[in-house]
Amino acid sequence: MFQQLEMAPADPIMGLSAAFKSDANPNKINLSVGVYQDASGQTPVLASVQTAQERVLAAEKTKSYLSIEGSSEYGAAVRELILGVGHEAAERAITVQSPGGTGALRLAGDFLAQHLGDRSVWMSEPTWANHPKIFASAGLRVETYGYFDARANTLDADALLAALGQIPSGHVVLLHGCCHNPTGCDPSPATWRQIAEVAAERGLLPLVDFAYQGFGDGLREDAVGLRALGDAGCELLVASSFSKNFGLYNERVGALTLIGADAEAALRALSHLKIAARTNYSNPPAHGAAIVCEILGDSMLRRQWEGELAEMRERINRVRQRLVARLGEQGVGRDFSFIERQRGMFSFSGLNAEQVEVLREQYAIYIVAGGRINVAGLTEDNLDYFCKAVAAVS
Ligand code: LMR
Numbered sequence: 001m002f003q004q005l006e007m008a009p010a011d012p013i014m015g016l017s018a019a020f021k022s023d024a025n026p027n028k029i030n031l032s033v034g035v036y037q038d039a040s041g042q043t044p045v046l047a048s049v050q051t052a053q054e055r056v057l058a059a060e061k062t063k064s065y066l067s068i069e070g071s072s073e074y075g076a077a078v079r080e081l082i083l084g085v086g087h088e089a090a091e092r093a094i095t096v097q098s099p100g101g102t103g104a105l106r107l108a109g110d111f112l113a114q115h116l117g118d119r120s121v122w123m124s125e126p127t128w129a130n131h132p133k134i135f136a137s138a139g140l141r142v143e144t145y146g147y148f149d150a151r152a153n154t155l156d157a158d159a160l161l162a163a164l165g166q167i168p169s170g171h172v173v174l175l176h177g178c179c180h181n182p183t184g185c186d187p188s189p190a191t192w193r194q195i196a197e198v199a200a201e202r203g204l205l206p207l208v209d210f211a212y213q214g215f216g217d218g219l220r221e222d223a224v225g226l227r228a229l230g231d232a233g234c235e236l237l238v239a240s241s242f243s244k245n246f247g248l249y250n251e252r253v254g255a256l257t258l259i260g261a262d263a264e265a266a267l268r269a270l271s272h273l274k275i276a277a278r279t280n281y282s283n284p285p286a287h288g289a290a291i292v293c294e295i296l297g298d299s300m301l302r303r304q305w306e307g308e309l310a311e312m313r314e315r316i317n318r319v320r321q322r323l324v325a326r327l328g329e330q331g332v333g334r335d336f337s338f339i340e341r342q343r344g345m346f347s348f349s350g351l352n353a354e355q356v357e358v359l360r361e362q363y364a365i366y367i368v369a370g371g372r373i374n375v376a377g378l379t380e381d382n383l384d385y386f387c388k389a390v391a392a393v394s
Helices: 013-020 049-060 074-082 088-092 099-117 130-137 157-164 190-200 221-231 261-278 289-296 299-329 353-363 385-392
Strands: 093-099 120-125 141-146 171-178 204-209 238-241 253-259 346-348 373-374
Touching: 049 289, 049 299, 074 088, 074 093, 074 221, 074 238, 074 253, 088 093, 088 221, 088 261, 093 099, 093 238, 093 261, 099 204, 099 253, 099 261, 120 130, 120 204, 130 141, 141 157, 141 171, 157 190, 204 221, 204 253, 221 238, 253 261, 253 289, 289 299, 299 385, 353 385
Parallel strands: 120 141, 120 171, 171 204, 204 238
Antiparallel strands: 093 253, 238 253, 346 373
């Protein structure tokens, strides 16, 4: 049966991490997958998560199933985190607990494919390598809109707004809530308001991938975009991930929040989302979401977590500054100052395919094709090696 199968290509992001692990070069650096590393190159369990986990385990009485849509307490906590306290849109919102942010996106894809007819999902060019595959696997047509000005290394807001103005009514627009992956370039609050106006006016359905809340400018600041969409009265889908901001990568903690035109419509949508969840994975894993609930529901733990999140964010911003300074010291001719203006874990470095390949083959530096680097993978121990290598290939 399986003999005729050819080898499938490795995943463009996870595949690099696998190759990195088997690389024997002692100087190797992994700047591929979006996993936070601290100044010593570790990805530690956050102290707030450790305490919450101990409490969850001590209080646990059963391993019985959660309901298909997951914990209602978790759903309420997620809605409050993304919308803030008392946002009008929360009244017309439901949340389904999902296995990670990817699980939430796939749930949205299956739901849209089954119930919204012949519509496309429009995504930025470029976008996270897994986005087109998730929606194509769900049977949806994928199209792209202009987003990035490669020459200036910035968001091309005019191109974005013009493209949104051409997307047919009822189609789905995938937006990155903050920390755009892979470019690190986000719309300003004013541009978000314009996006929301166009989306509401044209009857587009925004699907916000919100995987990095708190990694850009802060928990509230990073939510301005999706709140602007809610303020404009849009119906909306939000895929949250708590892999990065709680460091709960392997617990697979995510959520899909659907904001309908009114509460009844949201409840009807929930009945269909439950079928999509049931036929995919039946019901969600409990442990990671229980940790998130424990932290968000306890003021002391929440303060501690917000402090730890700020520490991660601030370290990344410091690394951005050092990286630009050290590249300058290495005499790299190009102006890399745009790296300091990007937000989140990633920087679209401007390195081309050939340079990325030479960095991997000759220096054991692993970067995603397209030139995306995970800034959090740089430490005082490897920064000079990295900058010298970039200088050598530039
Ligand atoms: C990334 O873009 O590196 C992360 O979102 C991890 C992943 O699943 O690809």
